[in-house]
Amino acid sequence: AQSVTQPDIHITVSEGASLELRCNYSYGATPYLFWYVQSPGQGLQLLLKYFSGDTLVQGIKGFEAEFKRSQSSFNLRKPSVHWSDAAEYFCAVAREPTTGNQFYFGTGTSLTVIP
């Protein structure tokens, strides 16, 4: 069965420090991979996606993620965190070929940014 694991429930970083959020997936074929961010009281916003091609993908707000097939990982990174990055981050995987019910979300990582 497909699954997504985000090992870190909560991460605290200082403003200006680098960030890496981990995501591991379990899937037998090439997945579609996504990172979403959720600010308090808001819906989820797409940060970036990987479908194929270059394994390093750039997203909005200065985020990037790297797909590593050998490690079944899709970690999210940002070189310098801003206070406004404090939010909940969700990794998601969708199946290829896809049907509508084949999105799987991790349980999320809550990011706190210290001034």
Place this chain on the structure above:
Amino acid sequence: DAGITQSPRYKITETGRQVTLMCHQTWSHSYMFWYRQDLGHGLRLIYYSAAADITDKGEVPDGYVVSRSKTENFPLTLESATRSQTSVYFCASSETGGSPLHFGNGTRLTVT
């Protein structure tokens, strides 16, 4: 404005009552979804729809009913609300089955 709108934003209801959560999207996306978000569970799919008049169950469909008579609307009904259905409900849409999901701002439902 284009987007996906959920209503109401907040709802308190009593056990046993019927509740309908509304979802409206202006992109004409084929796919629409209902998720519930609970601490420790992330997002779990309740129902989805691939097109008007086509719906299917997700991971946690029990106690919920959906319909999709028009492409732009996808209401979710709790036929007889239970306390275990206290949650934040998100509607989402996408152009195709695997393209990125676009989420509404959610409905926080409390069942007393």
